[in-house]
Amino acid sequence: MPRFENLIAAIDGSGPTEQMVHTLLSLPAFAQCHVTLLHAVPSQTSAEEMRAAWQKGQELLAQTLQTFPPRPGLKISTQLVEGDPKVVVLQVAESLPNPLIVMGSRGRNRIMAILQNSVSQYVFQLASCPMLLVKDDAYVKYPSHVMVALNNSPAAQAAFATALDLISGIQGAQIFLASVQLDADNPGRDEALDRAIDILKNRQIGHQVLTAVGDPATEIVRLAEESKADLLVMGSPDRRPTIARSIPDLDRLLGRSISDYVRVHIGCPVLMVRSVQDSD
CATH class of the missing domain: 3.40.50.620 (HUPs)
Structure with missing residues (x-):
């Protein structure tokens, strides 16, 4: 089985994460990889707020998907899930074989990340699979x-x-x-x-x-x-x-x-x- 079989991209609207996914897909190692564009919608206090958040998530995934033009061999899907983003990312990763998680990171230190409920920090702690972190201010380059x-x-x-x-x-x-x-x-x-x-x-x-x-x-x-x-x-x-x-x-x-x-x-x-x- 290929080492990079499933690529899970945690989509939150940050540019560097999407740029990193595009870069990875240009590499031969990811030629047979299935990409999951994942967005989690936290539970809201009212049904109206939930509908608005859900619609926003749908629009975000649709916009992101449009940046990946169809090409031979490209296998890409979207998942919109209700739940805590930290938990959702881990659950999806655990459900797929040979996953690689790609997500953004604001580069907070340990205590600040805990206090501000950082998704990337939590996933970094608990993920058992490889994880590629891209800071919000990172300049993504072809990894030669x-x-x-x-x-x-x-x-x-x-x-x-x-x-x-x-x-x-x-x-x-x-x-x-x-x-x-x-x-x-x-x-x-x-x-x-x-x-x-x-x-x-x-x-x-x-x-x-x-x-x-x-x-x-x-x-x-x-x-x-x-x-x-x-x-x-x-x-x-x-x-x-x-x-x-x-x-x-x-x-x-x-x-x-x-x-x-x-x-x-x-x-x-x-x-x-x-x-x-x-x-x-």
């Missing part, structure tokens, strides 16, 4: 230069594999391998980096190695900005036990998660790849 935050964790390995699939068939594409060491005095051998370089050489994929020493979260953001990466792909492990998958990860909410810091501060779109095998 993709940066991967690399280490020995299963989540990072999954991110590297996803990046390989993403650039498959893109002429002249390059992968930037970002490796951050915590201690300059004891750097150690980065086996994950060595393996990734070997794979890229064997596949004749252009690449650059970007190294840094310091805090991984801040260094990943810096390397992405300095390299002018079009897209960052990184692992975002799910550390909760199976029984607790329906509640937010408090460490990520209140602590200093690498993936959460990057989500807030990165300038380019970021694709978070989930793993349940380790933590960040």
Whole structure:
């Protein structure tokens, strides 16, 4: 089965999200992908308000759908659902095989996102599938230069594999391998980096190695900005036990998660790849 089988675009009227979907559909990796344009209408206090909100949602989806002209192989549908947008996005993702969620993000910090009931923050916490976040002020570009935050964790390995699939068939594409060491005095051998370089050489994929020493979260953001990466792909492990998958990860909410810091501060779109095998 293709890695990118179902693309779920959370449509809220923000331009960057729609631009990102158009960009993804221009990539060979998404040639067989089914696109769901999803809009959730929160419950209203009166029937009249509900009818108005529902009509507005219908118009938004219709306008968005018109931006996708028919073409061979394009499979696209719309879903208008009543309910809390945070919950609706997760429910739709769980109902489809191999989903990728694409949605906008205002880049709020953890506490502000919680207080303002951020949809993207909530979905980021609970989604078990990959999630591509596009900040409202992001400049969406064709992802010919993709940066991967690399280490020995299963989540990072999954991110590297996803990046390989993403650039498959893109002429002249390059992968930037970002490796951050915590201690300059004891750097150690980065086996994950060595393996990734070997794979890229064997596949004749252009690449650059970007190294840094310091805090991984801040260094990943810096390397992405300095390299002018079009897209960052990184692992975002799910550390909760199976029984607790329906509640937010408090460490990520209140602590200093690498993936959460990057989500807030990165300038380019970021694709978070989930793993349940380790933590960040």
